[in-house]
Amino acid sequence: MLVVITALPGTLEEKDCEAHETYAKERGIDLKFHHIGKDIFQVAKEHQIEVAPDNILDIDHEKLDLCRTIVLERKAQAIADRQRKNDQRNIDVLRTHANFIWNDVARRPWYTRDILALKPDVFITVVDDAEKILDRLNQRSQWSRWDFALKDILNWINMEVNTTDDWANLTGKPFRIIPKTAPPKFLYQILCKPEAEIVYMSMPLTFAYDPSTQRKVDDLVKFLEKYFTIIDPRWIDPLAASKGRDFDRAVYNNVVNRDLEWFVRQSKRVIAYFPKIVLSSGLVIEVYNAFISTKDTWLIWPKGKTISPFSKQYAREVFYGLDELKRHVKENFKEIR
Template identity: 30%
Template sequence: MKVVCTGISGSGRVEYLNKVITASRKEGKPLELMNIGEMMFEAAKRLGREIKEEKILDIPQPTLDWLRAAVFEQVLRRIYSNEGRDYIISTHAAFRWKKYLLPAFDFFYLNELSPDIYVTIIDDIFSIKYRLESNPQWKGRLNLREIAIWQDEEVFITKMLASYQRRPHYIIALREPGETLYDIMYSDKRKAYLSFPITHVKAIEDHLKGVRRFKEELRKYFVVFDPMTINDMERLYKVKEACEKGVDKVTLEVDGGELKVDVKEVLEAEEDIKSQTVRRDYLLIDQSDVVVVYYPVAVMSPGVLAEMIYGFSNNKDVYVIFTGSKGKSPFFEYYATKIFSSVDEFFNYIVEEGLTQRPVKEEVKELA
């Protein structure tokens, strides 16, 4: 098993992959992480040329290409000499540097590697900016809109590489557990997109706790993709509230620290944040087998209904747990495969119907 994992600087890619390695060790799986960036610095040092981290992207492109090729030769040798092990190769798809894109991969070596899965680790752009501003290489280089564009480019390029090699591609948020990628690699669990009325749920603590309990139970049966692992919209709303009060700068709590941002910078990224929120959730539905809707409130959510319509119209079963006290909208019922009145009813159904594992592929018989 070989997995190529991409993610822009500041996305927490290596942090997430270390969680996957931890999960693999618990299960006794021989999984190894190879970080292309670190290996490039080590290779240059062995060759007598120590490169500063903040200067590596200023090196001439042919030199970077040569150094990357040397590292991939090393990667291939290690893989071929240890056939019983599985590998995650951590790399970039592209760099957004000095207002232009730099390629960060080599088609020849990707073909030689022939990965089984491609993955892109993503995070909300405010958290990414917070990390980049603490890195001398990136401090002051990218505004929020440029970060949003770069992350979108990273996902797009990786998805195209996977499509070219006819391999699956997944986007996984940094705040998902390491078991998410581990289960994609090794388990027979089907994949579920968890949809719920985020705004209404967050407003009531009991509903929020209910969603969390339901999600943890759902993970026992499915690989779960949770849209609430990205917080861009919530932070955008906070900044817009500050803007209405005439504030020019806002301090946001990010990853246990504080990020000071100009309101103007955030508003310039507003359309990107909104559009990418919708598109990202649709990508998560695309990579899922089913959509599971947990709906504990009576108020209709346009976002949930849109996700139901998208999933139902794109060949996904849509299972709805509706515990609201009022009647359901006919549109809600129309785009649901089945509606349950309780959590227990839903879990009993998926177990009894055997809906929690991927179906075994049938052999394709030749026509006589």
């Protein structure tokens, strides 16, 4: 299997790749990340092209295209050799970028035809909280000079997602969006357990963030992970880190887009959990959005509490309490093996 993973600089780091490789190896899968960017410097050196790492995107376009072409040809051959040895147990991941913003101009690292010629099986974009990415970029001399604003990073993330989604669409292959903070189990199940349903876990976040409530959510997620590939929106929650600060329209708009257009969209069902009755516009809208997309929508309502007809209208199943939900799952779904 060949996977193309894209991400902004400052998102997917070596330690993240190593964690994914280790998790897969413990389960008998040889998952290998190929960092194409590093190989470009080696090719440049072989062809006596002097490149300062911080300034590589200033290089003559023809020289950079030459290095990229050679790198992709070598990677394609190396991956083909690995796949022939054990196609069922080897997963090769090309780690790269789909876009750059350099000198205030959007730049493409690759021609689409070159990526598609590799014939990837899956396309993935890894995303993170934009403010965290901005902080990391500002600590690197290559990027700090451009004085990015938070809105620049938000737009860049969307460019990365959209370009990678286009690559997948052109090839008819699956496209997934994975938070950087998702545990290695999530990527492993996406690649190795495709039969497991992807489920978006909807919950009150803004008004139910107290520790006792979150422990209830943790316990439910832990149970559901035995049966489904769970997307937990708490993996990226910029609003949790910004409580008490001024409203930022761009951040809020991107939170809505992320949850509805990225996470809910790629899920087969949405399980919405009210650990207690609080205002949760996000949960209600997520359930409604999933419902009109013909997805399965489950609502877990506090046992013994009256439910509004509007809360119930767009839930295909309503469970009154966790015990009722767990009993239904155990009776109708098999644990992931």
